[in-house]
Amino acid sequence: RVNRNDFMNALEEVHPAFGVSEEELLQVIQNGIIHFDLVVDEILRSGQLLVEQVRTSTRTPLVSVLLHGPAGSGKTALGASIAQASQFPFIKLISPDGMVGFSESQKVAAISKIFSDSYKSPLSVIVVDNLERLLEWTPIGPRFSNAILQALLVLFARRPPIGRRLFIIATSSLRPVLTEIGLSEVFDSELRVPPISSLAALEVVLREVELFSGERERREAVGMLVDAGFGDQGQGDGKLNVGIKKLLSMVEMARQEPENVAQRLTGALMGLGM
Ligand code: ATP
Ligand code: MG
Incomplete structure (x- = not known):
């Protein structure tokens, strides 16, 4: 052994x-x-x-x-x-x-x-x-x-x-x-080394860090981002532009408020001045 x-x-x-x-x-x-x-x-x-x-x-x-x-x-x-x-x-x-x-x-x-x-x-x-x-x-x-x-x-x-x-x-x-x-x-x-600029990439990160308890919650959060104009029609000319380092710290911030995770996260992303 x-x-x-x-x-x-x-x-x-x-x-x-x-x-x-x-x-x-x-x-x-x-x-x-x-x-x-x-x-x-x-x-x-x-x-x-x-x-x-x-x-x-x-x-x-x-x-x-x-x-x-x-x-x-x-x-x-x-x-x-x-x-x-x-x-x-x-x-x-x-x-x-x-x-x-x-x-x-x-x-x-x-x-x-x-x-x-x-x-x-x-x-x-x-x-x-x-x-x-x-x-x-x-x-x-x-x-x-x-x-x-x-x-x-x-x-x-x-x-x-x-x-x-x-x-x-x-x-x-x-x-x-x-x-x-x-x-x-x-x-x-x-x-x-580019920043994250597509919702697909963002979703991979959110899944990986298990910010949301389930698929449905995560999709809802992504839906909020689309509504806020973050959708990247095809070739990401969307507004999303965030470094992985910053995104990960936003994720940890959002985690602090379990009832409002999606709002906290989208709020932080929108607050980037995009
Ligand atoms: P700065 O411009 O402040 O020097 P940086 O570009 O060097 O920042 P890092 O310090 O490397 O960024 O921070 C990236 C963080 O994201 C690290 O904590 C790393 O573990 C994590 N991470 C997760 N996925 C990736 C990835 N695909 N590429 C790089 N870092 C990643
Ligand atoms: Mg560095």
Whole structure:
């Protein structure tokens, strides 16, 4: 019989050897990925193909991809999922959240350290989350950290040492800004992460999170949205436009008022200023 100890030992054994810091990554994807639209599977599939490219092609030891899309569309979770699924021995998340209070030079040092650590592993993935915030970009001015930009430009383009391979997944909600400062052309490929814009996709999410006790309640809520003008006649030119992150938080808010779930949810969606 297999007991808990065997299970824990097995976990130990498969744990990668190069000081992976997967906990922070797992935290980002703890809520899971809902397959609300084909595009979700397409993004994950494209990520998987890039992972295979890094793993197998000797010609491309360095591959980078930019996940971009509106705020809350799920870029961080998708990037982390792709990284996680690679099962590469070195997986690291570089996130502005982990660098609160760092000076510019401390940030540059921390970022460089992660890249040089990755060069010790045969296969690595680094998720560089929220580029604009990492760069301390502000629309007022506008300004950003040139020191961090220069570091990223170098690190994103530097080939790892012979025999080492690196996959870089970066995320941003401000792709035009990246283009303006010359950072978008360093990526080998780009994947757009769209918001939810069809009622069909919304329904998949509502079913998945079990907000409503039954099919009938859910259909009623969707009916309210159609009445409110959210219907997407065919090719979603409807008013619906909400990131999965925001939608999930609306769902949790609506849950707080069990007698009025549908009203709360439609109210929140309408309140988005659509
Ligand atoms: P921000 O613009 O604020 O950085 P983001 O685009 O990075 O936001 P995430 O932080 O990834 O968005 O939030 C997405 C949330 O939705 C996560 O909690 C994730 O688990 C959940 N989620 C569910 N389904 C999906 C999906 N198909 N794609 C992405 N995230 C999903
Ligand atoms: Mg994010």
